[in-house]
């Protein structure tokens with residue numbers, strides 16, 4: 001194979017995620033996210049930070065075509081080279097779960113209260129990997145065991161309202177990761193949980209991301225958590241990117257006044273916070 005051919009092949013491998021001028025508007029013309037652009041490579045850990053209402057969730061929803069009804073995305077989102085904006089729902093279903101999966105803030109909304117948990121974890125395995133019968137049952141059991149749930153058989157038979165909030169988030173993580181996506185989008189995955197289980201769920205995500213070499217887009221307003229989970233961060237304010245860079249630099253020498261304010265209030269909130 002010539003050097004030229006190798007070069008051409010390398011170029012042909014798409015980036016995991018390329019976002020250019022992503023803009024989210026309401027039908028009435030209000031701009032909620034404006035001109036957001038960033039890249040994420042395989043295995044990289046990036047955070048979206050910003051105060052409540054800064055556009056973090058809408059940005060993360062737009063990446064897999066999950067914006068709520070009534071909102072419209074423009075610009076370009078390429079997920080593994082496939083355009084998301086304007087794509088047919090059918091094509092997005094193929095990307096979700098296999099290329100990129102999302103874990104949401106409130107696990108209750110991600111899980112169907114009328115369906116046994118095992119079936120919900122099994123659904124992506126059936127749909128994407130074609131597993132059936134014993135193979136499917138084993139894969140569901142393994143997925144539940146891998147997220148540290150005791151008694152996976154019991155959990156598989158249970159409904160979401162029969163287990164604790166922390167366990168629910170573990171089940172949602174198991175469902176999101178069942179098909180081994182290359183990118184995990186975690187939208188404030190511990191905010192709705194009791195503080196005593198937050199650390200456990202973060203440790204679980206950290207372990208799974210490291211073990212599988214997954215890329216992570218971690219959405220949070222909590223700088224202490226971000227400094228643990230990500231290498232790089234994008235700071236959003238009122239729907240715009242105000243700063244981007246390595247976490248260490250953002251925390252020690254924030255360039256934008258808004259980032260400086262976030263760092264200051266985080267330090268104030270928790271004097272014991274271990275920031276560099």
Ligand SMILES: Nc1ncnc2c1ncn2[C@@H]1O[C@H](COP(=O)(O)OP(=O)(O)OP(=O)(O)O)[C@@H](O)[C@H]1O
Nearest residue numbers: 026032050051052053054055056057058059068221
């Ligand atoms: N479906 C919607 N219709 C109209 N406006 C919306 C809709 N969803 C969100 N917004 C508005 O868009 C802005 C950005 O919302 P978004 O949920 O992305 O913020 P966020 O940074 O994730 O905040 P939080 O940390 O509170 O979740 C907010 O002003 C919000 O009120």
